[in-house]
Amino acid sequence: xxxxNLFFVFFKIGLFTIGGGLAALPLLQEAMIQTGWVTESEFxxxxxxxxxxxxxxGLNMATYCGYKIAGLGGAVVATTxxxxxxxxxxxxxxxxxxxxxxxxxxxxxxxTLRAAVSALIVTVVFAVFNNSVLTGAHIDFTSGxxxxxxxxxxxxxxxxxxxxxxxxxxxxxxxxxxxxxx
Amino acid sequence: xxxxIFQLFYVFFxxxxxxxxGGYAMLPMFRRELIEKHDWVTDDEILNYYAIAQSIPGIxxxxxxxxxxxxxxxxxxxxxAVVGIVMPSLVIIIIIAIFFNKFNEILYVQKAxxxxxxxxxxLLSVIAYGLMMKSLKNIFTxxxxxxxxxxxxxxxxxxxxxxxxxxxxGVLYSFADKQNTKKQEENDDIN
Numbered sequence: 001x002x003x004x005n006l007f008f009v010f011f012k013i014g015l016f017t018i019g020g021g022l023a024a025l026p027l028l029q030e031a032m033i034q035t036g037w038v039t040e041s042e043f044x045x046x047x048x049x050x051x052x053x054x055x056x057x058g059l060n061m062a063t064y065c066g067y068k069i070a071g072l073g074g075a076v077v078a079t080t081x082x083x084x085x086x087x088x089x090x091x092x093x094x095x096x097x098x099x100x101x102x103x104x105x106x107x108x109x110x111x112t113l114r115a116a117v118s119a120l121i122v123t124v125v126f127a128v129f130n131n132s133v134l135t136g137a138h139i140d141f142t143s144g145x146x147x148x149x150x151x152x153x154x155x156x157x158x159x160x161x162x163x164x165x166x167x168x169x170x171x172x173x174x175x176x177x178x179x180x181x182x
Numbered sequence: 183x184x185x186x187i188f189q190l191f192y193v194f195f196x197x198x199x200x201x202x203x204g205g206y207a208m209l210p211m212f213r214r215e216l217i218e219k220h221d222w223v224t225d226d227e228i229l230n231y232y233a234i235a236q237s238i239p240g241i242x243x244x245x246x247x248x249x250x251x252x253x254x255x256x257x258x259x260x261x262x263a264v265v266g267i268v269m270p271s272l273v274i275i276i277i278i279a280i281f282f283n284k285f286n287e288i289l290y291v292q293k294a295x296x297x298x299x300x301x302x303x304x305l306l307s308v309i310a311y312g313l314m315m316k317s318l319k320n321i322f323t324x325x326x327x328x329x330x331x332x333x334x335x336x337x338x339x340x341x342x343x344x345x346x347x348x349x350x351x352g353v354l355y356s357f358a359d360k361q362n363t364k365k366q367e368e369n370d371d372i373n
Contacts, residue, residue: 086240178297
């Protein structure tokens with residue numbers, strides 16, 4: 001019974017998540033904390049882990065919450081529930097994409113959406129930057145850790161532009177830097 | 183056919199397991215694996231998929247996997263790609279959930295995660311800059327871009343409304359543009 005309930009809760013979250021896994025965060029927070037399934041502190045440690053482990057954040061969060069609520073079965077059911085609406089909708093779109101893509105109105109809408117999406121991604125960058133490099137509410141240049149974090153951030157951007165290395169290389173550098181200096 | 187399906191599973195499994203920080207951080211992996219290595223899609227197609235993935239419900243990576251999988255091998259291809267994306271999350275997170283308390287006590291783990299998050303921020307910045315430069319093609323798109331930033335950061339509008347309004351703006355722009363073109367053609371005829 002709990003599994004059926006879990007499936008529908010995550011189906012709903014998947015259906016109303018527009019703009020990727022990060023947009024699922026407020027929906028998840030509401031569904032998990034208000035029902036008393038997960039405590040608030042648990043929820044935010046889950047988010048930290050989801051952000052730092054492989055895989056899409058939304059899927060990691062769903063698996064994690066599902067596991068907390070109903071063990072192994074819960075993890076599978078929650079993840080399945082979360083991806084079912086997007087899988088069905090994306091399939092329908094794939095079927096008709098080839099045909100609707102030719103219309104001028106669709107092309108113009110995609111042009112507009114692309115600009116909007118890149119703006120959304122820029123705002124996500126702000127959030128991630130706040131969450132990782134700044135961590136505090138304000139910039140404190142007297143803090144050694146803060147300067148090191150900035151140095152890592154800018155250094156990796158420079159490396160990324162100059163040498164087009166595999167993204168995993170940057171994550172490994174980040175991890176080693178974190179262990180040694182932070 | 184079976185080879186393609188297995189390849190789809192494997193490539194998306196690899197993309198998922200090699201990506202930290204969510205769907206946006208996956209873009210460079212998508213580019214590398216799908217465009218440079220396998221030549222399954224073009225750069226424009228990936229950007230289109232991202233735009234559509236943003237405007238329909240769901241997790242971006244799952245949507246993109248469905249699109250690419252469907253393009254290569256129909257329904258089964260889409261299913262294989264999605265299972266590939268989901269599998270690493272499921273396995274890794276379940277293992278972490280089992281050991282979470284012990285895992286988080288290790289100081290080195292906390293420090294490594296801190297560094298990884300900064301690396302994710304730097305990767306995202308470069309992606310965002312690239313996408314921005316590619317998507318801003320005329321004054322209209324620049325206006326949309328600025329409006330969305332203001333709507334999200336200052337007005338705290340839900341991304342759902344931002345996307346719905348962008349669709350509306352795109353449709354209106356299309357009709358306005360069409361009428362302009364018509365007028366120009368009429369003027370050309372007169373001349």
